[in-house]
Amino acid sequence: MTExxxxxxxPAVSAAGERRALTVxxxxxxxxxxxxxxxxxxxxxxxxxxxTGTHVGCEHGVCGAxxxxxxxxxxxxxxxxxxxxxxxxxxTVEGLAPGPDELHPIQExxxxxxxxxxxxxxxxxxxTIVPFLREHPDPSDDEIRRALSGNLCRCTGYxxxxxxxxRAAERLREAG
Amino acid sequence: MKPAPFAYHAxxxxxxxxxxxxxxxxxxxxxxxxxSLIPVMSFRLAQPAALVDVNGVGELDFVAxxxxxxxxxxxxxxxxxxxxxxxxxxxxxxxxxxxxHVAHPQIRNRGTAGGSLAxxxxxxxxxxxxxxxxxxxxxxxxxxxxxxxxxxFFHGLFATALAPDELLAEIELPPRxxxxxxxxxxxxxxxxxxxxxxxxxxxxxxxxxxxxSARLVxxxxxxxxxxxxxxxxxxxxxxxxxxxxxAAAAVAADEEIEPSGDIHASADFxxxxxxxxxxxxxxxxxxRAGAEAA
Numbered sequence: 001m002t003e004x005x006x007x008x009x010x011p012a013v014s015a016a017g018e019r020r021a022l023t024v025x026x027x028x029x030x031x032x033x034x035x036x037x038x039x040x041x042x043x044x045x046x047x048x049x050x051x052t053g054t055h056v057g058c059e060h061g062v063c064g065a066x067x068x069x070x071x072x073x074x075x076x077x078x079x080x081x082x083x084x085x086x087x088x089x090x091x092t093v094e095g096l097a098p099g100p101d102e103l104h105p106i107q108e109x110x111x112x113x114x115x116x117x118x119x120x121x122x123x124x125x126x127x128t129i130v131p132f133l134r135e136h137p138d139p140s141d142d143e144i145r146r147a148l149s150g151n152l153c154r155c156t157g158y159x160x161x162x163x164x165x166x167r168a169a170e171r172l173r174e175a176g
Numbered sequence: 177m178k179p180a181p182f183a184y185h186a187x188x189x190x191x192x193x194x195x196x197x198x199x200x201x202x203x204x205x206x207x208x209x210x211x212s213l214i215p216v217m218s219f220r221l222a223q224p225a226a227l228v229d230v231n232g233v234g235e236l237d238f239v240a241x242x243x244x245x246x247x248x249x250x251x252x253x254x255x256x257x258x259x260x261x262x263x264x265x266x267x268x269x270x271x272x273x274x275x276x277h278v279a280h281p282q283i284r285n286r287g288t289a290g291g292s293l294a295x296x297x298x299x300x301x302x303x304x305x306x307x308x309x310x311x312x313x314x315x316x317x318x319x320x321x322x323x324x325x326x327x328x329f330f331h332g333l334f335a336t337a338l339a340p341d342e343l344l345a346e347i348e349l350p351p352r353x354x355x356x357x358x359x360x361x362x363x364x365x366x367x368x369x370x371x372x373x374x375x376x377x378x379x380x381x382x383x384x385x386x387x388x389s390a391r392l393v394x395x396x397x398x399x400x401x402x403x404x405x406x407x408x409x410x411x412x413x414x415x416x417x418x419x420x421x422x423a424a425a426a427v428a429a430d431e432e433i434e435p436s437g438d439i440h441a442s443a444d445f446x447x448x449x450x451x452x453x454x455x456x457x458x459x460x461x462x463x464r465a466g467a468e469a470a
Contacts, residue, residue, distance in 0.1 A: 016225060017181035037184030037227070040218075059177040060215035064282060073256070073285040079214045080286070081207075083184055084231060128282065149368045150280025 022086035026051065027095030037083050042066040044082035045092060053093040053123050057152070064151030067124040068092050074128045076150075093123035096130070105171040106130065106164075115164030117155035125151050125161060133169055141166070179217035183226040187233055190316050194343050196228045198318045202340035204228050208252060208291035211283050236290070236345060239263060245351035251290025251344045255302075259284060268349050270309060270358040270376055274301045277360070280368045290344045293329070296336045296400065299370040301362070303330055304395035306347065307403060308376035314346040321345070330400035356380045357465030359457040362395070363449050365440060371396050372441045373449040379416070379461035387411045387462070390424070392454060397433035397446055404428035407454070416462035418455070425454035 019034045026049060033048050042059070045051045045068070057063035059078045066077040069091035077090075096104035103111065106129055116122045125148065132139070132147040139147070144165045145158075153161060185204075187193035197204050203225035207213060216222045230236060236252035239261055247267045249258065258264050259275040278284055278292070278301050292302035293313065306313070306326035313324050318341055329337045338344060362374030378391040390411040392404040407428035414420040428450060435446035 016183045018183065020184060036181065038179040038181055038217075040178070040214075043178075060218055061211060061283065064280070067282055070286075074282045075286045076211075076282050078218075079211055079283075081184070081210070081214070081229075083186075084207075084210075084229060086186075132281075146276075146367065147281060149366070150282050 020083050020086075022083050024082075024085040024087070025089040027091055033082075035082050037081060039082045040078050041068070041080040041082045041085055041090070042077040044085070045077060045090070048082070051092050051094050055120055055123055057120070057124075062152070063121070063124070064128065065121050065124040067127045067151065069127055069131065072131060074131050091127070091130075093126055096126060105175060106133070106168040109168035109171055110161075110164045113160050113164035113167050115156065115161045116153075121151060121153045121155075125153070129165055129168065133165070133172055137169060137173055139165070139169060177218050179214070180220060180223040182217075182224055184229065185226065186229045186231075189233060190235060190343060190345055193228050193230050193233060194316055194318055194341060196226075197343065198341040200226045200228075204340075206230055206291075206294065206343060208294075209254065209287035210291075211279070211287040212291070212295045212297065230343070241267065242348065242351075247349040249289050249347040249349065251288060251294075251346060253289045254285060255287045255289065255292070256281065256284035258289060267352060268309060269352075270360055270378065271305050271349070273358070273360040274305050274374075274376065277301055277362055277364070277368075277371065277374070289347055293326075293347065294336060294338060294344045296330055296332075296334050297370075298333060298398060298400050299396040301360075301371075301374065301395060304374060304376055304393050304401040305360075307401040308378060308391060308393040309349050312348040312350070313344055314348065315339075315342045316345045317342040323348075327403065332399040335400075353380055355465060355468045357461035357463065357468065359460035359464070361453045361457045361460075363453065373397055373435070373446050373453060375450065375453045375457050377454070377457035377461045379411070379458060379465050381416065381462070381465045385415070385466075387414050387416055387420075390458070390461075392424075392428055392457075394428070394433050394450060397435040397450060399434075402433050404432040404454075406432060411458070416458075416466070418459070421455045421458040421462075424458065425451045428454050 055065040057065035205224040207229040238250040265272040311326040362371035374395040382388040407424040437443040
């Protein structure tokens with residue numbers, strides 16, 4: 001941990017806060033923006049792109065509500081800078097459902113198994129589960145719980161979320 | 177909960193990254209996985225004037241087998257990748273056992289081996305493992321490179337041997353001695369939380385079935401990883417049995433570790449945990465050593 005930098009003494013190599021251009025693919029669509037380097041990826045998705053499905057809970061990497069896929073892997077978007085996504089692909093909960101009247105099999109399983117109550121944590125859970133089920137098509141309850149360990153839910157007590165993942169795994173296996 | 181403004185540089189090579197660090201004269205921080213740095217910046221506990229992002233430095237992102245059974249890990253190797261890498265499981269099973277304890281899957285997908293070492297959180301697993309495995313760390317600075325033993329790298333709470341213009345480039349793990357047993361155990365209130373106490377143990381048996389050598393390194397019970405020298409020395413030459421493990425555990429827990437209490441665990445409770453974990457870790461390591469010898 002560093003002490004706050006002595007800004008007056010800092011050499012003027014490049015101006016702090018200078019905006020930078022980035023091009024990022026989000027849910028298959030390319031977006032080009034100029035942003036401050038300190039803008040978090042979570043805020044970029046929500047405020048620059050209007051994709052407010054990615055929720056911000058703790059904003060320091062504990063709650064998992066802001067989980068998105070970064071080049072296919074689940075990451076916490078509040079622990080990344082938007083500029084780091086330049087040239088990369090991000091997937092958010094908005095990209096899951098195949099159409100406006102249809103749900104993704106994992107979303108469908110959450111609905112059926114009552115895997116959510118208030119729904120605040122749900123996008124983070126969903127985006128955690130997508131790559132998990134890709135790698136573990138037939139997971140044990142233990143594996144499911146370990147995979148979900150980085151996502152907090154204050155409503156459900158997790159039982160129905162675990163049940164929803166089991167059901168989602170079945171649905172995805174059936175769908176092949 | 178938002179970072180203060182900073183200048184951002186995306187380095188493309190080690191040379192460029194080191195040059196940028198030097199240019200900023202100690203006011204820049206290296207951004208690797210960012211899983212510790214970004215929250216610390218969001219809390220405004222750190223307000224670096226500049227960040228040198230090394231995520232685009234491909235030459236730092238590798239795992240390679242080295243001669244004789246060792247392993248070389250690039251500083252930018254992600255913890256999740258190491259966790260899934262069969263070469264790590266085979267050549268550094270102690271490290272493989274510890275990786276699933278590092279935070280959560282989303283954090284491990286992003287967090288890097290070098291970042292965890294350079295951050296030097298005494299509650300983190302990687303620094304403890306680097307010391308336990310006698311890792312050698314290659315540091316690159318503007319004047320060239322040097323190699324530092326992990327034991328000499330950690331200077332205290334978030335403090336390391338790294339100069340402000342140096343970059344940790346590579347972690348070299350020496351070959352695992354044939355037949356050596358190992359164990360990693362920790363206690364955390366919830367899986368993925370920072371551990372209250374953790375221990376990495378290595379144990380080798382001689383031809384007669386006695387303990388030839390042992391190594392015990394602790395996390396979260398001091399300002400840096402703590403090596404229990406006296407406990408390890410007490411084990412040498414002894415028969416691997418419960419009473420011997422218990423005696424060594426008492427030495428480590430009562431005399432060698434330096435835990436401080438927090439809201440979740442008093443110092444006394446941490447000593448108790450260390451004692452129980454040490455006994456179990458030694459028994460597990462001895463069983464593995466015996467199994468390999470058989």
